[in-house]
Amino acid sequence: MADRLVVVLARCTDLRAEVDPLSGAITRDPRTAAFSASDAAAIEHGLRIGSAWGARTLVVTAGGVECEGPLREVLSLGAEVRRVPTRGSYVDELATDERALAKSLVAAIGGRPDLVLCADRSADRGTGALPAFVAHELGVVQAPGLVSLELDGEDLVAERRLDYGRRERMRVPLPAVCSVEAAGIRLRRASLPASLAAATAEVPVADVPVPGPAVRVLGARAARPRPRHLPAPTGSSRERLLALTGALLSHEPPTVVGPVAAPEAADALLEFLARNGYLSEARTGWTVQ
């Protein structure tokens, strides 16, 4: 199994970019370029799974030279790194053809990975479509929006959120593209000797086509939605306050339950939710007995 490959496609960008409130111009500081929490979670998942499989872990980032500092930090964690050069400005990046970017990233991987990990969303620009494009390019399945990803023997077991607070656990067939949330996992810190060793290491730049624009940008300016015309409020300020707060209206008194055992308390809670329309069978598929 020594030839297995885990790839992390991580976006590195200024997480605290300044937006001029008047012009909408965006200023990005290369010194604060970093991986978002989701990207960092993807990298940590990649390191864990790569280590468990005895596989190589490769972190690929599309971006400028400002990404090299964070990539060196990843290098000091024992992963391989590669950078895909991109076009310069933020507007250029916004206009980038996401599918062409996916092609460039896949070309930069230079092999067929067993698992590709991405963040579930990018911090600054993404449409969320990149993992799907990557899965398409590789011809593999995609599992988006995962909150946990664990190995069960050779299988990959993932969990993701569903509506109404429910979760879904599933086995992910490999190879696959998985995008993860920053949930319950934090990127490890490199040891000091590793960090010192990686500080001056060269970050390989992939010799792949720089993804071009999908659209032609004619101009960029701050979004200025038209103001909505709202009718002037009626009634006195006291009346409006009373209407807003419901201070003098009669309310259903609070329900006191218990002390009762946990099953009775759960029944009371479910009954309350059903009574108020939160647990209708049509919405949840559940039947309250």
Add this chain to the structure above:
Amino acid sequence: MTDVIVVGAGPAGSAAALMAARDGLDVVLLERGPFPGSKNAYGGVVYGRVLDEVLPGWWEEAPVQRWVTRRSTMLLTETQALTVDFRSTDWGQAPYNGCTTFRADFDSWLAGKAVDAGAQLVTSTVATGLIVEAGRVVGVRTDRPDGDLRAPLVIAADGVNSFLAKEAGLLPRTQAKHLTLGVKEVLSLPREVIDERFGVRGDEGVDVELLGCTRGIPGGGFLYTNRDSLSVGVVVSLEHLTAAKVRAEDLVADLKAHPAVAPWVEGAELKEYTAHLIPEGGYDHLAELSTPGMLVTGDAAGLCLAAGIWLEGVNFAIGSGLAAGRHARSVIDSGDAKPYRKALEGSFVLQDHKRLRGAPDLVLSERVQQRYPGLVADLVQGLFTVTNPAAKPGALRLLRRAAKKNGVKLRHLLADGLAGGRVFR
């Protein structure tokens, strides 16, 4: 094999790393923030001439916001303002005098010079303690896994609340009376508006120091022009601020609302708010500058000059850092820190502190802080108020009247004048 560990990539640390690396030593520069300057708060003017010798022509590339060509000192009361305003075109050309800058930019630039010279910068790494063997500092512990780092010399440049200097017993336990709290707002304004309001052009900038704007809490205010923003804030005695139960941001709000200041900041938008402790104890409360295996520099040693008309810190940090780096090899070879101490004594760093050792007590005294601004403002208002049909009162009478109104006895005025003369001679 690391020769020198420099803790803190501020001006002192980067200057030390620069000189030690140039001397061929293997230097590791540790910085707790993600990049040098990222953890810094500074609202002042940087006087960079100390760099002339080591970075000739530094002004061509340093990340300067504006060159200070106009310096004003304002005495404020609630309703009055007296300004002493000076400007010089000499300060607007090389080699310049002082500049406004953002420390995140300046510190990054200076640390870059150290890296160019061969120092190895490690960011996001906190030095959590010293490694001491047989009474000698032999390295530092960091918050990284496997984070011990050893070297024959550690240079502590870890700022005003230096944990390393404290652990080594060089810095006494924090005493609030020797610290001030600086709070600063950066307010965004279009460049042309700043030029118009402050009467400057191009890269010219203004440094305004204000006294009497802190509700009687010892300290003062400041306003500096950046390229397209203003830095406005106050520096106040930590001890008195606590006793007064006043929030520092309320003092900044007061300052911005003062009739003499409000027109300058009108329409500006808050971009950033920062606060920082400043060591203002002066010469008598400096840290011990060394222990076997370790030198202390910059704010960590208390090397910040707050002497009324001189408010300087970065140049003292750089000066002490340069001395530490320059003498690192001889300190390592001899095991004796005397060359460092001697270098500081022979330079402006300790000479200025020693000469102005009485300044902090005088400048932060109750009369200078709370009574003299009102006295001077009342005296000047009396002189400039036309009292016709009554005849003009004499200046001495006005002085007596202003002194009485502000609770100052003329003998106190004389005594403080003599004290000031002795301090600033």
